[in-house]
Amino acid sequence: MYRIFIIEDDDKIGAILKSTMEKYGFEAERAVHFKDLLGEFTAYDPHLVLLDINLPYFDGFYWCRQIRTRSNVPILFISAREGEMDQVMAIENGGDDYLPKPIHLDLLLAKVKGALRRAYGEYAAASAATAASAAELELYSLRLNLSRNELEWRGERTELTKNERLLAEAFMKRPDEIVAREQLLEALWDDVQFVDDNTLTxxxxxxxxxxEEIGIIKAIETVRGQGYRLNAEALREAGA
Incomplete structure (x- = not known):
């Protein structure tokens, strides 16, 4: 059963959204702690988020960016703001779609189902199959499987988080080159304004x-004041 996380501070609208989602077979939960929505999101681990813009403490654009540091879950904005710029900002801040209030529940349901199909259903499966042949990088026998977030070295494998995979991809595409911290931050997060530099470290x-788990020691070097570098020589020596 798909889980829908509803971030809406209006009790009446929130109740309608929750009952509608449950009526059509989804599990649904409303946000409660608007100071810690990322914590609630992580605990509930939903398949899709319905997100208002006007919220206490921080707006929906901010929380969308925060969610994107953890997940690629579909996010549908629902807002009384009807301006074109608000819709543009919703997409640019990581949203997948935008529905203005008053909400037409039939349209909302169609968009929710469509987003879930693209993310998890038959559309996702077809897309994954098409991309499978190009979903791997290799450098001196170090293989990075982009679709499975997995590194392999001489028969040893280790699973990566999304951010670890993005970092590995950035380094393997530019061996022996210094990759600036700013470039890595931009590769990992759409909006680096709210990202602590220590998070990259x-x-x-x-x-x-x-x-190290798969036998490669000291391959990523810190270049003080500039960034990091993947030492291809270390890979060659490890594989010798």
Whole structure:
């Protein structure tokens, strides 16, 4: 059963959305703690989010960006704002679609079903099959499977998080080159304004540990004041 997370501070509208989703066979939960929506999102782990723009503390654009640091889950904005720029901002901040209020429930249901099909159903399966042949990078026998978020080295495998996979991809496409911290931040997050620089350091450290798990030591070098570099020589030596 698909889980729908409803981020709407208007009790009447929120109740209607929840009952509509449940009526058509979805599991639904409404947000409660508007200061910690990312925490609620993570705990509930939904398949789709219905997101209002006008919210207490921070607006929906902010929370959409925060969710995108954790997940590619479909996000449908629902808002009383009807301006074209609001719709543009919804998409640019990571949303998948936009529905103005008053909500036409039949249209909402059709968009929810369509988004779920694209993300998890037959459309997703067809897209994955088409991309499978081009979903791998290889550098000196180090293989990165982009569709499975998996690194393989001489028969040893390790699973990566999404951010670890994005970092590995950036490094493997530019071996022996310095990749600036700003470039890596932009590769991992659409809007780096709200990202602590230490978060990148943590993700790079985790990727280093994953490489060590499969037998590759000290392949990612820190270039002080500039960024990081994948030392291709270290890969060659490890494989010798």
């Amino acid at each position: 943590v993700n790079v450290t985790r990727l280093r540990k994953k490489l």
